[in-house]
Every structure is written in C-alpha cells, then in structure tokens.
Amino acid sequence: MSRLKQITEAVRDAGSLGVAELAGMTGASEMTIRRDLEVLAAQGVLERFRGGARSLLLRGEEPPFALRTDENLDAKRRIATAVVGLLADGESVILDSGTTCLEVARLLHDRRMTVMPLSLHAVNALSSSTTLTLLVPGGRPRPGELALTGPLTLASVQALRFDTAVIGCCGLTAEHGLTAFDLEDASVKRAAIASARRVIAAADASKLTRTALAHVAPVSSLDAVVTDADGDAGLEAAGVTVVTA
Helix, strand or coil: CCHHHHHHHHHHHHCEEEHHHHHHHHCCCHHHHHHHHHHHHHCCCEEEECCEEEECCCCCCCCCHHHHCCCCHHHHHHHHHHHHHCCCCCCEEEECCCHHHHHHHHHHCCCCCEEEECEHHHHHHHCCCCCCEECCCCCEECCCCCEEECHHHHHHHHCCCEEEEEEECCEEECCCEEEECCHHHHHHHHHHHHCEEEEEEECCHHHHHCCCCEEEECHHHCCEEEECCCCCHHHHHCCCEEEEC
C-alpha cells in the first residue's frame, strides 16, 4: 500500500490525525508527512490544520482518481494485458471508466477495432490512434475521475450494440454482485452491460472482498472476470469464468 493511500485511509477512519501520529504509523519523517498532507489537501482528500489533518472523505466514498492511479499498478497492467488478449481485431468494445480500464485503453491504442471509452482519461489515451475507430459518448465528466455520466451518456450507450463490454468495478462478490461507489456511474455500467453481447469485468484482488454502495449487476451478468487473485470459488460456482493475470 502506498504511503499516501495509507495516510488517506487512516485519517478517514479516525476523522483526524496529527503529524506525529502519522509519522509513527508510516515510519516516515514528520517533514515527509507534512509534504504528503499538502499533496492530499490539494487533491481534496483532507483538510490541513496546525499539527495534523482531518478527512474530507466519507466512509464508503471512493478515493480520488489521482490517488488510485498508481495503486496496485503492476497488477492492473497484468489484468489489462489479459483483458486485451481476450479481444479480437474487428470487435466493437465499450470500455468502462476507472484506473484499470485506463490501462486497457493504453494497450488498445494500436489495435484495429471500434472502441467507446466511458471516461475522458481513456478518450485522451486513444485519441492519437490511427488504427482504431474511436467513438466518444456525450455526458458530464465527473471532476477528477472524468467518468462520463448522465442522460447524454446513457443515450449514447443505449443507442449502440457492442461485441464486448469491459467493465471496471469498485466491488465484486458472488453474493452482492458488481457494485460501484457512485450512483450515476452505476447507471452507466448497467447500460454498458445491457448493450454488449459479452461482458468482461476487470478487478484486482482488493475488489473481490469489497461491496460498494450501488448495486450494478449480479455476477450472472458477467461472462468473465479478469483478476490477479488466485481464482474465486464463489464466482466460479456462479458460472463465471475467472481468468488469473
């Protein structure tokens, strides 16, 4: 776990913590902790006060995109490579928002297929491609996350039919299915799943033990889950193919 994530979670769980407490917890110097708190304050994660910081995140709220970008990066890249290996040239693909799906987008840059990304981060990653057909949906980008949401996004997704939907998730369990932190994001994910002939979920191991606020779909709606975990008996028992990256 990165130090910034460790600090974010500790302050969120406690409500507020002092610099000395955070230094003792992380093993970093108090000067380093102060710099980290300035970075997190600039991202809107917490608010500084003399000698410490208080959280601006609610429990159960998704950490900012910038904080998640480098989290479990090696695993996300392995997952992205495995996902792309399941896609054939000529396919039409709807690509969800999120940091793992952004790694998928980067690997699709030189492929010959039609791709509709659901975040401006992925649109930007694919915009210079000379080989794929890039479809850009309408909608309102969520600040920081730049995931496209709202009625214009839903209309764009519902107007098309895709060979494959690649879906990211905040949580995925056999019992509770695929879940998301944001209600509007959950609506877009549901529309993407409904628009595709095949659904592949991309989820690192941390997501397989988590359930977020908004229910997206049961695991029965998924054809495959690509993860870095050593399989998941619950998902497999539900008939989902689990691919370990």
